Amino acid sequence: MRSVDDLGSSHGRRLQRAVLDDGREVFVKTGGAPEALRSEAAGLRWLGEAITVPEVVEVADDRLVLAWVPAGQPSPAAAERFGRELARMHRAGAPGFGAPWPGFIADLPMDNTSAGDWPEFYATRRILPFLRQASLPAEDVRLIERAVERLPEAAGPLEPPARVHGDLWSGNVLWSGGTGVLIDPAAHGGHRETDLAMLALFGVPHQDRILAAYEEESPLADGWRERVPLHQLHPLLVHVVLFGGSYRDSLMRAVSRVLSSAR
Template identity: 70%
Template sequence: MGPIAMRVVADLGASHGWRLQRAVLDDGREVFAKIAVDSEVFASEVSSSGAFSAEAAGLRWLGEAIAVPEVIEAGPDRLVLSWVAEEAPGAVAAERFGRSLARLHRAGAGSFGAPWPGFIAELPMDNSPVAGWPEFYGSRRVLPFLRQARLPARDVAVVERAVERFAEVAGPPEPPARIHGDLWSGNVLWSGGSGVLIDPAAHGGHRETDLAMLALFGLPYLDRVLGAYQEEWPLAEGWRRRVPLHQLHPLLVHVVLYGGGYRDALMNAVRRVLAL
């Protein structure tokens, strides 16, 4: 069976080596499509199809517990999803989103990691399972991106010291949560009276990771989201102090993707982790 037929109605620009399009299928459904156009942004051994496959797998997995776009096609050169009609955020929608996010996390995962290769933007991530979250976070998320970040040796040494403390500062052990994995505010679309998750780097992780990333770049009505989340599934004592810990990985990703402009924010978070 070949690719589905669709008529492009709007070009939405480019991001991470693919074109973004709004289109209509023959049956009238509106869809969102990512089209691979620039393989040069990928490492030589990685193709855009890996990123598309990872996103599709993550959406289907998250969709077992929360509203996400339907995966209509996931091929080597494009990913086609159901269109999400956006609306303005509001306090009630934020509270509904907070409760649904808690239910998503509570759906759980079989391990820390995932059975598919991971991606965040165009960067590959190792999702191989690890028994405990501190070990997973250090070996699968922080250290691999630290090696790519081209930071001065003194900064690398400080980050490595923080990694050595992960088990000590991670808080009470929790079972693997079903997390989005790249939950900045741009990956939450407001629709249908709640938040709809897009562009996941989904895996079994720590639920505080998603909440810390929502705080990293700001989300409308975040206090309402967090309040409703706490009512649905209270967080462990001290979770606010651990926010910088969970922000280390996304900040390292930004250093890798966009350069040293994020170095100060990263090192500030590292110092706060070392002070825990």
């Protein structure tokens, strides 16, 4: 390598910007579980069949090397283009609910074993495993278990497996080249509303433009806005596991809305 610049760390991984001997600029991630690095690479390559992602230059047990993504601006036009591309990515589909590689979110393992339908997948592979890891009061656990029981009726119309990013908060969208470039996926076959709910959880620039363009490209099922809290249960549980009780109130508000909507 010609040069290496340190970019700090995230979830126990060291992040660097480097220039290779051939002049290419790359992003280098080292540390953490080797399985997590390989899972990220597999997800990027799969999503990259349908949307803009960084090229995977190399993946090994101790590092993941990606093509560097030059910074751009989240303009309204870029947001609209991203919304259309996101819809096309979801429409590219998946063989089933799950993925043939191990799942990770941050450095937390996720079970990507396939399931018969999305409510079953979401309950048994996403919500319940993280509920067991979260230190929540018994009454909270009971309410979340009630919400899980109501998943089949709360999930809305059945949809085929979508090709989803799986951790699509705004920090995992880099604005470059007039669109959004996806990074750090927890990619799997899932429900397309999950990605949209994650974008809404912490906000994203020009969110209304993204959604409008998405719906022009691929209309959403009736009632999707009311189902946003349902799709936010898993990421909020992940945040409780990672960061503790500061996310409990947000989680339980989402649970309350799911229970109310399923009556």
